[in-house]
Amino acid sequence: MYLIQPWKRFAVLSLLLLIGIFSCKKRPLDAPPGDPPTETPNVYESILNLPAVSFCGSALTSTLKIKDGTDIGTVTVGNDAVYLYLTYNLTGNWYIGDAHSYAGRESLIPRNLDGNPVYLQFPGKQQLNYCNLRQTFTFRVLLSSLTIDNNAQCQTNVQYYIAMRASVRQINNAADCVTGIEQPAWGAPFLINPGNANEWATALYYCKQDCTIPTITWCAYSQGYWFSNPNPNAIWCQNVRFGNLEISEQQGDSLWPPQNNWVRRAFFQASALQLSMACANSGNPIPTSIVNDYNRLETFLSTLTHTDIQNGTFAATTDTVGVRAATGNIGKWICNNHCTLNPDPTACTDF
16 A cells, blocks of 8 residues: 655645636626527529619610510619619519529629520529419619629629529419410520520620719600690690601691501600600600610601601501500600609500
8 A cells, every 4th residue: 555645645636626616617697698600691682572762873674585586574674872683574464483583794604515594503593483473573682792794885884794584474364373384584685695596595784873973863744745735834845856757746736646546656655755855854865774665666757757657658668566566665664754743644545
């Protein structure tokens, strides 16, 4: 039996005592808990019902087409100071299922080895139910999260390559929403992979709008306001001109009403925009959201005479479908953007 020397015994006891003290010491009750793990939300937010947004500059609107070229609605791209907005708007009896969108640098859009877009890899994706009969849907994306292309033609030098696809279905009976053929639709106007004849997916370019420049508020009065309104405020400040065609107020009034003459209707709607630009908007250019439709009508009307408009005659090669569609688009645009300073009871009728 070995005896432990007193100093060694004291050292061992002291060590055991210190271990006991520190092992029993508890964290104070008021110590703050650790931070919970953070979550990073998807930068493409899905918005079913977009509230009113004040876009910087002018939003860009283009057609939404199915494979046979039929227009079934529009896509609209716009930005405020923080977000980019990608909105689908379907018309008629067309309804949206899944939505897939890409915005950013052109070279980074997901593609396969053949150069075709792989929409299932687009960062914006949302499954929707056809039976909800939804015709509008929006992705909202933080501008700071997007890649960009530089383009000196853009006022901000920032350009986004935009691809917007939707699965759509034509539903004639809301009670039978599960039948019908699902097919893809893409926001036009140009092909993503023009080298592949079997691939028709389309995309568009959008210039980021400068939010430091005050937005010009642009509104329009309707065809009825300019052509049948006795209000002295509706007096023309100029003749309307489309190429070599020039029509005075007196001549224009003599053509009213349009009745079933779609050539007159095209003239009245285009004239309503032109007169609104000159007489109600200080000559500020027609907004980009409707200028393509106006330009289509301007080209068509520049080939006509006063007599042609009066009789409804036109060249056999005229794209009547496109002219009629542009006429209707302008009427709807005026309804949604009509001026309110003077009464215009016909702003949302007869288009």
